[in-house]
Amino acid sequence: MTGGLELRALGKRFGGVVAADDVNMSVPPGRITGLIGPNGAGKTTIVNLVTGMLSVSSGSILFDGRDITHAPAHAIARAGLARTFQNIRLMPEASILDNVMVGFHRHETSGLLAALLRLPAAARETRAMRDRAMALIGRFGLAALADHPAGGLSYGHQRRVEIMRALATDPRLILLDEPVAGMNDVESAEMAEVIRGLAAEGRAILLIEHDMRFVTGLCAHVYALDGGRLIAEGSARAVLSDPVVIEAYLGSPLDA
Numbered sequence: 692m693t694g695g696l697e698l699r700a701l702g703k704r705f706g707g708v709v710a711a712d713d714v715n716m717s718v719p720p721g722r723i724t725g726l727i728g729p730n731g732a733g734k735t736t737i738v739n740l741v742t743g744m745l746s747v748s749s750g751s752i753l754f755d756g757r758d759i760t761h762a763p764a765h766a767i768a769r770a771g772l773a774r775t776f777q778n779i780r781l782m783p784e785a786s787i788l789d790n791v792m793v794g795f796h797r798h799e800t801s802g803l804l805a806a807l808l809r810l811p812a813a814a815r816e817t818r819a820m821r822d823r824a825m826a827l828i829g830r831f832g833l834a835a836l837a838d839h840p841a842g843g844l845s846y847g848h849q850r851r852v853e854i855m856r857a858l859a860t861d862p863r864l865i866l867l868d869e870p871v872a873g874m875n876d877v878e879s880a881e882m883a884e885v886i887r888g889l890a891a892e893g894r895a896i897l898l899i900e901h902d903m904r905f906v907t908g909l910c911a912h913v914y915a916l917d918g919g920r921l922i923a924e925g926s927a928r929a930v931l932s933d934p935v936v937i938e939a940y941l942g943s944p945l946d947a
């Protein structure tokens with residue numbers, strides 16, 4: 692699968708706050724790339740810039756070799772990029788199935804309105820999407836719960852539904868913003884397997900996470916950000932033992 696991401700001298704200012712400053716990064720397909728840094732470092736800002744939710748102040752963003760720096764969010768989604776949110780954003784009263792199907796409506800042709808009006812072409816498309824959504828839900832081990840309201844699920848399962856929704860469009864790049872925050876060890880281990888599987892399928896993964904053991908276990912390459920600037924990059928082991936990263940972020944070296 693193709694679909695690597697390149698950030699070139701990316702910059703973002705919010706008034707006087709520099710949230711991204713001369714950021715150069717590569718997120719290649721088939722690998723999990725880590726992005727770490729203290730609160731307010733600018734990690735989520737990078738996801739928002741890449742997905743077109745924020746406008747870029749300077750620099751450029753390339754996906755699969757194409758310049759998407761100023762492309763609108765819907766075009767970026769269509770090109771094969773998807774994200775999850777740091778704070779879970781599901782429709783709590785809707786079923787798992789409906790939550791996952793929302794992910795399709797960025798791509799389908801007859802439109803959400805037609806689907807709501809239950810026009811015949813839209814009904815056919817909706818059935819096909821339903822089958823695909825059920826296949827995805829089955830793959831994530833939640834088939835028995837497909838009709839349950841998402842809000843009643845455990846935290847770990849809600850995070851899974853978020854990832855399924857992001858996967859509905861079969862993206863080539865997935866940006867995961869703290870996917871295991873608040874999870875217990877079992878949920879987090881299950882999520883690690885899910886993320887490994889996505890990379891094994893050839894997708895490019897950018898993983899933002901504060902759990903350094905999780906990052907070390909998954910990431911081929913790690914970038915460390917502080918105050919909007921990259922302060923280190925390299926293997927997880929090298930970055931996490933870098934004195935600059937320890938000083939800015941970790942406080943003390945990660946004991947093996």
Ligand SMILES: Nc1ncnc2c1ncn2[C@@H]1O[C@H](COP(=O)(O)OP(=O)(O)OP(=O)(O)O)[C@@H](O)[C@H]1O
Pocket residue numbers: 705708709710728729730731732733734735736737777
């Ligand atoms: N929409 C916005 N308007 C103004 N300032 C913003 C906006 N989004 C982010 N910022 C500021 O940009 C900086 C980076 O924020 P960002 O959310 O990207 O950090 P983060 O690394 O994701 O932190 P955390 O680990 O807490 O999620 C912060 O100073 C934040 O207050």
Ligand SMILES: [Mg+2]
Pocket residue numbers: 734735736777868
């Ligand atoms: Mg964030």
